[in-house]
Amino acid sequence: MTRRALVTGATSGIGNSFARTLAAHGHDLVIVARTTDRLEQVAADLRAKHHVGVEVITADLSTSAGMDTVATRLTDTSHPIELLVNNAGSSMAGWFGTTDIADEDSQLDLLVRAPMHLMDAAIKAMAGRGGGKIINVASVAAFTPRGAYSAHKAWLVNLSRWADLHYDDVNITVQALCPGFVRTEFHQRGQMDISGVPRWMWLKPDYVVKKSLQDLEKDKALSVPSVRYKVLATLAQYMPKPLVSRMAKRGR
Template sequence: MTRTALVTGATAGIGHAFARRLARSGTNLILVARSTGRLEQIARDLQDRHGVDVEVITADLATTEGIRRVADRLSEAGRPVDLLVNNAGASLAGWFGATDIADEDRQLDLLVRAPMHLMDAAIKSMSGRGQGGIINVASVAAFTPRGAYSAHKAWLVNISQWANLQYADVGITVQALCPGFTRTEFHQRMGAQTDDVPGWMWLKADTVVKASLRDLRRGKAISVPTLRYKILATAARHAPVGLVARIAKRGR
């Protein structure tokens, strides 16, 4: 049973949807993001609506200090966290090689280094208690060769598959959640043009979260929400790499 969950990137999109659904089921929350005002507003709303305890941590997860603050909270023995949702993320508008390498460093820290450190802290704490869950929000982009963003998400998928097997004996389930296009603030923040993405390809954040939590209960290492994206992801994993790269070039 999940009594307390820590969700990163909880002020918008998929992270906010995780926070809402978990609060509705009576789970106490620790919400992490950079914008304190939005975090506090969401915390008040969820406390009032669902009567759960909500802590907030303001942290930039592209920084060592931000990562440490959240990892320290996960390591607190007296206040255990049962579920970690490594969700915070963003993308750059340009392709690797054309972008500023300092921006790429920040992306690597946010999309790989932060989840790695938080997973490490969570596994160490959860294995001592014999139970826990970790959801690493990756992307269907992980199954396609498409720049640094896809490579970072592929790292998350690979380590989640391994960790789910490695730590099953101590009661920890690790999942890589791989959504397709989801209506959130993500594309607007990166300044991406999405007019050419057909309507059927867009998912609701609530649909993504519902599928993820159902798959977590089933112990699945990879969750690809909706049948249409399961078919696309399976095709992407088996089709010739050049063909997949050409098709996938359209979006993230």
Template sequence: MNENPLPESTNPHRSMGTALVTGATAGLGAEFCTQLAAQGHDLVIVARDRRRLDEVAARLHAQYAIKVEVLEADMVTDAGTARVAARIARESEPVSMLVNNAGFGLRGNFADNDLDDELAHLRIHTQAPLTLMHSAINAMGARGGGRIINVASVAAFTPRGSYSAAKALIVNFSRWANVFYADRGISVTALCPGFVRTEFHDRMGADKSRIPVWGWLTAPDVVRQALADSSAGKSVSIPSTRYKVAIAVARLAPDALVERLARRGR
């Protein structure tokens, strides 16, 4: 297993438990790490880039005096996902919170994109989080409980190609799991933000000028709301009133209109 725990700080530290965060070196993942560290959680941080992992680990350890374990894994691959699932299942230094955040977007429409890219996109947004949740629910249930946050999107409530379809699966599964596994002390929350100022849209080459100013959220606000809703045991977290209203309207409006509006985020 490719893991590298930093040495314990000489500062006194009472852990709030260990949180494992995928896609931990940028965007919402990095913000989850920062806010969880500030709360006193030890961390297992997961991403593909070892250099960035080490940089994030060193910063968080120095700033918050927590233990940070580095786990290099490509969540698109079966081997990478299995490595992370095995860490979740480990009995020593158990994981009490899982944040499924790893993912990427595709700019084109389904038929124009390369099929291998679409399948990789599907794996990282559905197969990987389901695999990690399977491991987490079994491990957490045996220990009396835990928390899972799945980063989804308001796109889950709109017709918007394979991305919205993948996120809809995660939202629906989270809603069910939050109820079904409550008696095991496990809460499962789907986080459904709108447009967030992170690297996500830059990496997919999206035209951000087409997104209205009111549509942007900040990562600190999104993560703060997600953690509060997770603590409250909510199955779905929708940051900001404006996106709650947008989702309500999307459920009533014709698909053709909603698809045309949602397409502006491409």
């Protein structure tokens, strides 16, 4: 049976690496982002290189219309999606309380409402046909008090861990992927100051994706790529919160 994956935010960074890696393993793809010409370019490259089918959906996942379009595709029973990668995301400079609240709403919609809507659609479709897999791209920021972004990612980790346990009996695996700093367009797009981040803290997108998919094969509900981030994530959960908060401020 054809294996088909839907990847949001597939034009750049971690999502692009998921799309390339899955295509290389023979998955047909549905790729989602806002920028049609970049999506078409990614699709053309993957079709030519890996001879897989690639559908393109242009959608802004910070809007209800965008979420509905992708959710509808997830429930299409004629071409079922066996793996959902909820990856699209962004950040912005400035701490909550100093930013424009309309921008905070938009971030909440993209980082919380969109994965919630897509996960809801995917679970309903997958439960009805014997199972499936979902990867929710969160962050190690989920384990630190670090403004609204880390709160959104903590929400995603928490729901993912619950869903993985709850839907185990209908053969649905849900993984929260929690990378540390990854070299992508993310920080530049969000105009974030990353000058304080030491070189050893940076990961490559292909490495993050390789680890996530290895962990998915083992049905791991939480994937924290690299030993150094596993250690940091564990420490962050047990160290005094004021200390974690001071350390987490670096890199913005």
